[in-house]
Amino acid sequence: MRGRPHLYVSYEAEQALVPTWTQRIGIVVLVVFLAVLIPLQVVPGLKFLGDSDWMTLLGLVAIFAIGALGLHILSGLGGQVSLGHAFFMGLGAYTAAVLGGESGSSLFGMGLPIWVWLPAAGVVAAIAGALVAPTAVRVRGIYLAIVTLGLVFIGEWLFINLGRVTGGSQSGRRFPDLELRMWGEEGEPLLDFTSDGKWFGVELTGEVKTYLLLLALVIIFAVLAKNIQRTRVGRAFMAIRDRDVAAEVMGVAEAKNKAIAFAISSFYAGVCGALWAAFIGRLIPEGFSLFLSVQFLAILLIGGLGTVTGTLLGAAFVTLLPRIVEDFTELLGSTAEGGGLFAPIADLFVATGLEDGGLISTLPGTSPGLTIFQMNLILYGLLLVVFLIFEPLGLFGIWIRIKNYWKSWPFTY
Amino acid sequence: MTALIVFAQVEPATAVDKFADATASGLALGAIYALLALGLVLIYKATQVLNFAHGALAALGAYFAAYFVVTLNFPGRYLEAVPLTMQWALSALFAVVLTAAVGYLVERLTIQPMIGEPLFAVVMITIALDIIIRTLTNDLIGQATRSLASPWGTDVVDFGAVTIAKTEIATIVVTLVTLALVAWFFRTRIGVAMRATAFDQEAAMAQGINAGRIFAIAWMIGAGLAALGGIFSSLFPRSGGVTVDQTAFFAFRALPAVIIGGLDSISGAVLGGFIVGLAEVYAGAYLIGETWSFLGVGFSRIWPYLVMMIVLLVRPYGLFGTEEIRRV
Numbered sequence: 001m002r003g004r005p006h007l008y009v010s011y012e013a014e015q016a017l018v019p020t021w022t023q024r025i026g027i028v029v030l031v032v033f034l035a036v037l038i039p040l041q042v043v044p045g046l047k048f049l050g051d052s053d054w055m056t057l058l059g060l061v062a063i064f065a066i067g068a069l070g071l072h073i074l075s076g077l078g079g080q081v082s083l084g085h086a087f088f089m090g091l092g093a094y095t096a097a098v099l100g101g102e103s104g105s106s107l108f109g110m111g112l113p114i115w116v117w118l119p120a121a122g123v124v125a126a127i128a129g130a131l132v133a134p135t136a137v138r139v140r141g142i143y144l145a146i147v148t149l150g151l152v153f154i155g156e157w158l159f160i161n162l163g164r165v166t167g168g169s170q171s172g173r174r175f176p177d178l179e180l181r182m183w184g185e186e187g188e189p190l191l192d193f194t195s196d197g198k199w200f201g202v203e204l205t206g207e208v209k210t211y212l213l214l215l216a217l218v219i220i221f222a223v224l225a226k227n228i229q230r231t232r233v234g235r236a237f238m239a240i241r242d243r244d245v246a247a248e249v250m251g252v253a254e255a256k257n258k259a260i261a262f263a264i265s266s267f268y269a270g271v272c273g274a275l276w277a278a279f280i281g282r283l284i285p286e287g288f289s290l291f292l293s294v295q296f297l298a299i300l301l302i303g304g305l306g307t308v309t310g311t312l313l314g315a316a317f318v319t320l321l322p323r324i325v326e327d328f329t330e331l332l333g334s335t336a337e338g339g340g341l342f343a344p345i346a347d348l349f350v351a352t353g354l355e356d357g358g359l360i361s362t363l364p365g366t367s368p369g370l371t372i373f374q375m376n377l378i379l380y381g382l383l384l385v386v387f388l389i390f391e392p393l394g395l396f397g398i399w400i401r402i403k404n405y406w407k408s409w410p411f412t413y
Numbered sequence: 414m415t416a417l418i419v420f421a422q423v424e425p426a427t428a429v430d431k432f433a434d435a436t437a438s439g440l441a442l443g444a445i446y447a448l449l450a451l452g453l454v455l456i457y458k459a460t461q462v463l464n465f466a467h468g469a470l471a472a473l474g475a476y477f478a479a480y481f482v483v484t485l486n487f488p489g490r491y492l493e494a495v496p497l498t499m500q501w502a503l504s505a506l507f508a509v510v511l512t513a514a515v516g517y518l519v520e521r522l523t524i525q526p527m528i529g530e531p532l533f534a535v536v537m538i539t540i541a542l543d544i545i546i547r548t549l550t551n552d553l554i555g556q557a558t559r560s561l562a563s564p565w566g567t568d569v570v571d572f573g574a575v576t577i578a579k580t581e582i583a584t585i586v587v588t589l590v591t592l593a594l595v596a597w598f599f600r601t602r603i604g605v606a607m608r609a610t611a612f613d614q615e616a617a618m619a620q621g622i623n624a625g626r627i628f629a630i631a632w633m634i635g636a637g638l639a640a641l642g643g644i645f646s647s648l649f650p651r652s653g654g655v656t657v658d659q660t661a662f663f664a665f666r667a668l669p670a671v672i673i674g675g676l677d678s679i680s681g682a683v684l685g686g687f688i689v690g691l692a693e694v695y696a697g698a699y700l701i702g703e704t705w706s707f708l709g710v711g712f713s714r715i716w717p718y719l720v721m722m723i724v725l726l727v728r729p730y731g732l733f734g735t736e737e738i739r740r741v
Binding site for chain 1: 457463523526527530532533534536537538540541542543544545548549551552665668669671672676708709710711712714715718719721722725726729730731737739740
């Protein structure tokens, strides 16, 4: 079918994971770029991506992408608005902490290896999701959003009060290290993802190793999510999303499938929470707050609701946004101070001194104008509003539009 | 975060006294929740949007009040002869009106373009608004807590068994007056139009009602009620002044009130507000000591959510909510 990529002659061809050769080649190029070229710092102009701080950021992108894929299954495919993602992440994180963490005088910890605590984090969260489901499937729409919002608050109370597990409200606890061991053996682990060392004869920093691990995981989970979409269960989710009564009439068991969606989504959230906690190293129970849940909804909406590609794009965008704002403010600040043609314009936006007016402040502490952190939050909110009003399909919608434009270029249609 | 300032009081003599005391403060707390819930339901009923930015608007309103009372002393500085309570009430009123204007602006700019979009998107818009307004308010308030300098200060009235702060009495009185005003509003021309729009939007528009204007008015009133709730939640027994987190948390606890009552029921919202207020205070008063130590800290604050879930298990649309008719 060369030259006619949208002519499908069989159902299998239409349902294929990557239907066209362009996409197949594109994905291979992308994976090579992410897994080899970035860590080795060989792409001119993009070498900075291999630096430690950017590797950490990209690792965070991968972690958030895993969590967002989970919410994608529940909200994007199943159409159920959930604000409870942070709760399930917390459950996963603390399961990991109990199974994989070190025990202390006042802390539980069993010191089991990663291949136990990572899947267990997902499973425990999935079980909790299935337990919540009976309440959740009875309510719909806004009612569901608020029930799941209640879950976050109940979860926060639970985590704060389970001091033996979570380390309590003030101090938090350390989470297990990202390292692969067979079973509790002493000394060097089999694979260490956090400290510098040689892999396949190449000297890599700890950050790069962590990033590679997370990249591998996100690829696995993305393919899994895409495949769920193509199965009977995935189609049932979409049928319920599009019209629940119609789906039920056609024999799709609504309650059962919603419960499955909750369980799968919570599994992803649990794994994401465990990885996040292990990645950060130390977290207080208040870390699993409503804002975290909102962040995942934002990823879905900015990326494009209902598509795996959009979810991944959204995760990258939302996670990298603070860094971009920070760099941009720094640039503005140095432009304002350095003089030159653009200095007056930059000075309008940035406050560099106590007496200086401006929208953003580069000074720490109390100063006129917004801090970078506040600016981040506001931009984040504004972006959400703008995307929802002007581009409801998100980044994925923009991508589709660009694609369609070039498809018929130079003709308008 | 939202530590209630507990009265330095002696343990009430009898169980009846203790119960009466808890009931009184529960009603006062419930009045604040009722105000916040009322605003939420009003907006929801008219526009089918649940306003997650309610807490942020409440905090903004409380900040406006603090700004008018303390920083500007407006309109108090022109009204020296008027009693202090009256001056304060006028400042608060100005704050409410200003917040209502913000509500109007927010509706025009962000909610109006979203009419007809899926629920998910509109919910997200209000969450985004919450983030924006909250951050801006935080910046306006600054590091310190802003005092509201209420004329009642920390005075309490002693009714024998029941000790109740003057601000709490004021809260209850203002809530009752507001409820009466809202009831009156629904009998005015605009109020009838709003009820008609809530009942059947298309039919209302066919009768010549400007639905867009009704939406804007609903948001104005909702934001005004949020400001009122925000102001009274920042007064003496609850808090020492205006902080964003505290007020926002108050609004989040008004959500279970709304759900318990039923999202589209005005009387349900008020009842739900009082149920949540009483439940919270009773839990704080009775679920303490050795027996209940397993509940840990902060249980009285999440307890409304548990009540909400139990209610929803029995009645998925709250106590007075209309059941949604689902069609293929």
